[in-house]
Amino acid sequence: MNQFFSITPKGLSLSDIRNIISNRLRLSLSSDSVERINTNRRYLEEKLKNNDQAFYGINTGFGSLCDQKISNEELKKLQINLVISHACGVGKEIELPIVKLMLLLKINALSFGFSGIRLETVEKLIFFFNNDILPVVFESGSLGASGDLAPLAHLSLPLIGEGMVYYQNKKVKSSELLRNLNQEIIELDSKEGLALLNGTQFMAAHATHSYLKLESLFEWSNKIAALSLDAFNCRLSPFDPKPHQLRLYPGQKYCASKISKFLMDSDLVGVKEKSVQDPYSFRCIPQVHGASFDVLNDFSSKLSIEINSVTDNPIVFDDEDEIISAGNFHGQPIALAMDFMAIAAAELGSISERRIYKLISGTRGLPPFLIENPGLNSGFMIAQYTAASLVSKNKILCHPASVDSIESSNGQEDHVSMGSIAGVKLVEVIKNIHSVLSIELLTSAQAMNFRRPRKSSPELERLLSDFRNKIPYIKEDVIMHDLIIKSEKFLLENI
Secondary structure, eight states: OOOEEEEOTTOOOHHHHHHHHHTTOEEEEOHHHHHHHHHHHHHHHHHHTTOOOOOTTTSBOSGGGTTOBOOGGGHHHHHHHHHHHHOOOEEEEOOHHHHHHHHHHHHHHHTTSOSOOOHHHHHHHHHHHHTTOEEOOEEEOOOSSSSSHHHHHHHHGGGGTOSEEEETTEEEEHHHHHHHTTOOOOOOOTTHHHHHHSSSHHHHHHHHHHHHHHHHHHHHHHHHHHHHHHHTTOOSGGGOHHHHHTSOOHHHHHHHHHHHHHTTTOGGGGOSOOOSSOOHHHHTHHHHHHHHHHHHHHHHHHHHHHHTSOOOSSEEETTTTEEEOOOTTOOHHHHHHHHHHHHHHHHHHHHHHHHHHHHTBSOTTOOBTTOSSBTTBOTTHHHHHHHHHHHHHHHHHTSOGGGOOOOBGGGTBOOOOOHHHHHHHHHHHHHHHHHHHHHHHHHHHHHHHTTTTSOOOHHHHHHHHHHHHHSOOOSSOOOHHHHHHHHHHHHHHTO
16 A cells, blocks of 8 residues: 655645655645635635625636626536636647646645635545546647646546546546546536636646656766766866866856766776867866756756645635735746756757767777777767757757747737746657767767776776666667667666
8 A cells, every 4th residue: 555645735845746756655635734725615605605796717707708797606617617618738648647746736736725625626636646547638738827727627627527537557538437436526616617727737747747857867967977988088187176166156066076976986087098188078067067957956946936836816815805816827937947947958968969979989099989890880870860869859949938928818818928838848858868868878888898998986887787787788780779768768767
């Protein structure tokens, strides 16, 4: 039986999320969250009784229809219509791990008790999460303002017995699955559809998924770079701490220190036949990797704020006796952060590809394309092409989505963040970086064979030994695709 993680009004840390996802923890609501949700809901119900005041989205239409008053008898129908009408997503289905993160982040946001939602609705979302009932959500449809309306509508459809879900590796109708599991369909009440659809959980889930991947890939980028440094017979002087004390970027100092530690006690450090200077892709690793690392740390700070924010609208303040319509659903902060993160992350792939290029160049005592009998064999020639292709694609994907805005809802929503597009692009950029780093590891491991009998550091030799248990040294041409895929799996399995 999986252990439980208690959702509280204190929110979630990124390490909490990694723990929940990695260890497949089940969720429960703390007593504080239950009390907040119930108190907030009771206040809203009392507020709506015998009250002619218009509250946006609760007893009015949505968007530019905000001045259309809805009768109390039609409030439930209003919320159901909202979910159904907003389920307009198209394109690819998003990855199920991201859907699961959407559920987790929506549950977390609702647990703060400012959304006017009923406890039973939140508990149904928790039931979905705990049983891996993952709604089909599509990639395109959100503008990243007014919340991620279309994706969150698809996330919410199964609550009312609509839409499709994945369950036990099968795609099924939600109504049939709920019936088979003896689960009742939720009848949404006032404000609930709006609470479910308003929010930044599509953007935030893509950002969180990206961060968790990048956190691991960044450490790999330093370790693989260290192996390439040794394989290319580079100097270690650029990693001496003294120059980095004169330019106090934390990431730069961190990366220089990591590289130095990885290469400590390497036989190749003492080789005298070294060039006076090494190419930038080797010599400037602390400056390039370090700059990306600083962006990653800033990204984690902004992401921690986003995932622990109330981002639906209107917000119900029961203590203050106010229902305030504002704009917390606007994704601008996380959109800008994801655009910058994509640029910074892409540089890890860009500099990695340059190191691959140098390693196969037939210089510094290494054979052309790192293969015996070059000419008859092409070796790693086209693996570098693949890396270059991915790096070029990332350059296109790094055009910022957040500089765009298209007016919607008859001008009521006249500035949007396009953060949903920033999130989708960021996920793809990171996939491409993963592949490029896998190719560099494959390349540097091959190059190290031509440095024998000398050895790298004990830590990197352990890495090489583990790698060689999965992927052999290449003596003659083979299908490189298969080895690249194995190298990608090696990175995933050895995080």
